Amino acid sequence: xxxxxxxxxxxxxxxxxxxxxxxxxxxxxxxxxxxxxxxxxxxxxxxxxxxxxxxxxxxxxxxxxxxxxxxxxxxxxxxxxxxxxxxxxxxxxxxxxxxxxxxxxxxxxxxxxxxxxxxxxxxxxxxxxxxxxxxxxxxxxxxxxxxxxxxxxxxxxxxxxxxxxxxxxx
Numbered sequence: 001x002x003x004x005x006x007x008x009x010x011x012x013x014x015x016x017x018x019x020x021x022x023x024x025x026x027x028x029x030x031x032x033x034x035x036x037x038x039x040x041x042x043x044x045x046x047x048x049x050x051x052x053x054x055x056x057x058x059x060x061x062x063x064x065x066x067x068x069x070x071x072x073x074x075x076x077x078x079x080x081x082x083x084x085x086x087x088x089x090x091x092x093x094x095x096x097x098x099x100x101x102x103x104x105x106x107x108x109x110x111x112x113x114x115x116x117x118x119x120x121x122x123x124x125x126x127x128x129x130x131x132x133x134x135x136x137x138x139x140x141x142x143x144x145x146x147x148x149x150x151x152x153x154x155x156x157x158x159x160x161x162x163x164x165x166x167x168x169x170x
Contacts, residue, residue, distance in 0.1 A: 015037075015040070015042050015044055015045065015048075018033045018036055018037050018040075018045075018048075019033075019037075019044070019048040021033030022034060022037075022048060022049070022051070022052045022055075023052075027057050027059060027060060030052070030055065030057070030060045031059060031060055031063050034049060034052060034060060034063040034064045034067050035063055035067060037049055037067055037071075038063075038066060038067025038068070038069075038070040038071060039067075039070070041070075041071050041072075045067075045071055046068060046071050046073035046075050046076050047075070049064050049067055049068050049071070049076070050068070050075070050076055050079045052064045053065070053079055053080075053082075053083055058088065058090070058091065061083070061091060062090060062091065062094050065080065065083065065091065065094040065095055065098050066094060066097070066098065068080060068098050068102075069094075069097055069098025069099070069100070069101035069102060070101065072101055072102050072103075073102070074102060074104045074106075076098070076102060077099065077102055077104045077106050077107055078106070080095050080098055080099055080102075080107075081095070081099070081106075081107065081110050083095050084110055084114075089117075089119040089121060089122055092114060092117060092119070092122045092125075093119075093121050093122050093125045094125075096111060096114055096122060096125035096126045096128070096129045097125050097128065097129060099111060099129050099133075100125075100128055100129025100130070100131075100132040100133065101129075101132070103132055103133050103134070104133070105133060105135060107129070107133065108130065108133060108135060108138060111126045111129050111130050111133070111138075112126075112130070112138060112141050114126035115127060115130075115141055115142065115144075115145060120148070120150035120152050120153050121152065123145060123148065123150075123153045123156070124150075124152045124153045124155070124156035124157075125156070127142050127145055127153065127156040127157045127159075127160040128156045128159065128160055130142060130160055130164075131159060131160025131161070131162075131163040131164055132163065134163070134164065134167045135164075136164050136167065136168045138164070139161060139164050142157050142160050142161055142164075143157070143161065145157035146158065146161075
């Protein structure tokens with residue numbers, strides 16, 4: 001796959017192979033294609049991955065979400081936010097982390113809502129993402145998580161507040 005990756009970056013034509021693999025009947029092929037598209041940061045990769053957010057397999061969706069975060073293209077913000085409706089905790093967590101990587105302020109309201117999620121891993125991911133986005137106005141929404149019953153949430157809140165503090169000082 002590394003040779004293919006280099007060729008994709010060099011000529012851009014081979015990306016079609018990876019995009020086609022996103023619809024392959026085999027789940028491992030779709031997962032591998034989504035993973036590789038996330039690594040190459042090709043301009044068409046985000047668009048192709050967004051189409052795969054409707055894949056029937058949650059394993060594929062999770063990797064697609066992670067790859068969209070790795071690419072960091074703001075075009076993925078709204079489609080990622082749309083994935084939150086009725087999603088399981090791992091998808092909610094993955095979306096939060098991906099939105100944090102993209103660092104687009106449009107993600108602040110849904111991430112703020114996730115700070116109240118029933119699952120600690122989702123609350124922690126939302127706090128981490130909000131810290132990465134860097135808007136100091138969210139500090140007041142993160143602060144109550146310092147008293148959360150779960151250490152993972154407290155740790156994420158501390159880290160997010162530290163990052164926000166550094167951004168406002170620097």
